[in-house]
Amino acid sequence: MDQINATFGPKLSKSHALRYFTSKKGSWIMWNHHLLYQMTVSEAVGGANDLVLENIDKYANPREGLQTALLTRYNPHRTDDPRQAAELAHFAQLADPGSTKDTSKVAVAAVSSTGTWNGTRQRGALLRVAKAVNASSVVGQAT
Numbered sequence: 001m002d003q004i005n006a007t008f009g010p011k012l013s014k015s016h017a018l019r020y021f022t023s024k025k026g027s028w029i030m031w032n033h034h035l036l037y038q039m040t041v042s043e044a045v046g047g048a049n050d051l052v053l054e055n056i057d058k059y060a061n062p063r064e065g066l067q068t069a070l071l072t073r074y075n076p077h078r079t080d081d082p083r084q085a086a087e088l089a090h091f092a093q094l095a096d097p098g099s100t101k102d103t104s105k106v107a108v109a110a111v112s113s114t115g116t117w118n119g120t121r122q123r124g125a126l127l128r129v130a131k132a133v134n135a136s137s138v139v140g141q142a143t
Helices: 003-010 014-021 030-043 050-059 064-075 079-096 120-143
Strands: none
Touching: 030 050, 030 079, 050 079, 064 079
16 A cells, blocks of 8 residues: 555645645635644645644734734654644644534524515514513513
């Protein structure tokens, strides 16, 4: 299997790899996916793990002080670059407010006026729903 990967695996020149490594992470990309992308490029070049760590540190978006926080957590004396890059990507995923979706918003149902429903039927349906909600809240208070 290793011989097949060596023969038919992706090959990149150092200049192409440097262009991929120095590209900024888009705000729509999760940090874990960005780390996997960087590791794949690293393997295609031939194991430039130090470039993965440098990209996670220095080319992060500088908004919200995230780049400064990553640079302060960087330890140049560690020898396990891939593990440190994974730890920094995990920290960035937790610390980056733009990378997580806000799931605390309340879902609101909207009723459209298209289709076979007319205004009177819609108002009647909405009134029935409102009465049911009010009745359930009154029952909940009585118990």
